[in-house]
Amino acid sequence: MVEELVAVGLTLGSVGAVYAMAAARVIKQYERGVVLRLGKLQRSVRGPGFTMIVPMVDRLHRVNMQIVTMPVPAQDGITRDNVTVRVDAVIYFKVVDAAEAVVEVEDYRFAVSQMAQTSLRSIIGKSNLDDLLSNREKLNQGLELMIDSPAIGWGVQIDRVEIKDVSLPETMKRSMARQAEADRERRARVINADAELQASKKLAEAAHEMSEEPAALQLRLLQTVVAVAAEKNSTLVLPFPVELLRFLERAQQSLPPQAQTQAQPQPQAQGNHAEAPSVARAERVKLPDSGAPDAEVGELEPPEGSRSGQD
Numbered sequence: 001m002v003e004e005l006v007a008v009g010l011t012l013g014s015v016g017a018v019y020a021m022a023a024a025r026v027i028k029q030y031e032r033g034v035v036l037r038l039g040k041l042q043r044s045v046r047g048p049g050f051t052m053i054v055p056m057v058d059r060l061h062r063v064n065m066q067i068v069t070m071p072v073p074a075q076d077g078i079t080r081d082n083v084t085v086r087v088d089a090v091i092y093f094k095v096v097d098a099a100e101a102v103v104e105v106e107d108y109r110f111a112v113s114q115m116a117q118t119s120l121r122s123i124i125g126k127s128n129l130d131d132l133l134s135n136r137e138k139l140n141q142g143l144e145l146m147i148d149s150p151a152i153g154w155g156v157q158i159d160r161v162e163i164k165d166v167s168l169p170e171t172m173k174r175s176m177a178r179q180a181e182a183d184r185e186r187r188a189r190v191i192n193a194d195a196e197l198q199a200s201k202k203l204a205e206a207a208h209e210m211s212e213e214p215a216a217l218q219l220r221l222l223q224t225v226v227a228v229a230a231e232k233n234s235t236l237v238l239p240f241p242v243e244l245l246r247f248l249e250r251a252q253q254s255l256p257p258q259a260q261t262q263a264q265p266q267p268q269a270q271g272n273h274a275e276a277p278s279v280a281r282a283e284r285v286k287l288p289d290s291g292a293p294d295a296e297v298g299e300l301e302p303p304e305g306s307r308s309g310q311d
Contacts, residue, residue, distance in 0.1 A: 022055035027062065032098040034061040045098050063098035067159055068109070072116045074167070077124030085132060086167035087124055091116050091147065092159040100155030108154050112147070116161070119146040132166050139163060 026049070027033045033046030036059045046060070053060055074088035093112055095101045101108045123143050124132070131139060140161050148158040168176075210216040 019055065023052045025051050025053055025060055027051060030064060030066050031062045032065055034063060034098050034102045035059070036061070041099060041103055043099070061102050063095055063101055065095055065098070067092055067094045070109070070113060070116070072113070072120055074165075075117060075121045075124065077121050079124060079127055079129050079132065081128050083129045083172060084169060085124065085129065087120060087132065087163060088165055089116070089120055089143070089161060089163045091161050093151065093156055094159060095155055096157045097155030100153070105154045108156050111154060112151060112156060112158075115147050115150060116143075119143055122146065129168075129172075132163070136163050 025033065025046075027046055029048045031048065033051060035042040035044070035046060035053060037054070037057055042058075051060075070091050070093070072089040072091055074086050076084070076086050078084055091112065095108065105111050120143065123139055123146065127139060140163060143163070144158050144161040147161060151158055210220065
């Protein structure tokens with residue numbers, strides 16, 4: 001009799017141990033447990049720690065409550081100003097209602113991913129290229145609102161959406177580079193023109209001051225000579241003051257007409273028509289069979305100019 005009781009007790013203990021092992025569940029700190037009893041949702045969501053369920057009757061679904069980082073695949077689209085771009089993003093979300101995440105949607109991760117891709121293509125078509133490149137914060141907020149609206153019904157909260165990269169065609173990159181270069185050149189020319197304007201004003205003031213003191217111009221000339229000589233050049237360039245040329249011109253104009261005529265140089269003879277003194281040339285002429293010695297006959301040679309004329 002005692003042995004039968006011991007056997008029954010061991011059997012019940014074994015059954016109880018098996019039942020306890022089948023019913024025992026451990027939920028982690030970042031998880032929540034959703035129980036479906038005979039297919040019906042139990043509103044009491046199991047918290048972290050040790051919990052028990054009814055074996056073969058209850059089914060426990062663990063839902064991760066951590067923030068999920070999900071990359072959004074790159075999407076090709078055409079912006080509002082007809083530029084083809086390729087944009088990818090990253091989305092941060094978390095589950096705030098574990099029961100709705102299990103019941104309302106089959107796979108909330110896949111649903112959020114597809115909604116993010118659709119919203120990203122939509123935001124590309126509504127935006128200009130300049131907004132995608134420089135005004136991303138506003139686009140991120142609009143993209144977050146577009147994804148968060150349907151996700152609220154799934155028990156999911158969108159924490160943040162960020163556009164990572166915007167890929168442009170090579171032709172568009174070259175066009176933007178030329179535009180930036182032209183803008184830089186324009187600003188450089190404006191700055192250079194402004195500098196020349198300021199320098200001209202300062203030079204005009206300096207010239208006005210030097211005109212009142214003639215010695216200042218001479219001192220400036222000497223400073224220029226010193227600056228050139230300091231370079232150890234073999235050739236020294238000495239500026240010639242224009243005032244000296246004007247002085248000589250005024251002095252030339254103040255002379256009387258006769259003195260100006262005498263001061264002018266006589267024109268030189270050109271060609272073979274210039275006058276030349278006659279040159280006597282002596283030639284030895286041999287007389288025919290007269291027995292007399294050869295006599296020298298002096299002949300007056302005409303000028304070169306006249307002879308060339310005769311020729």
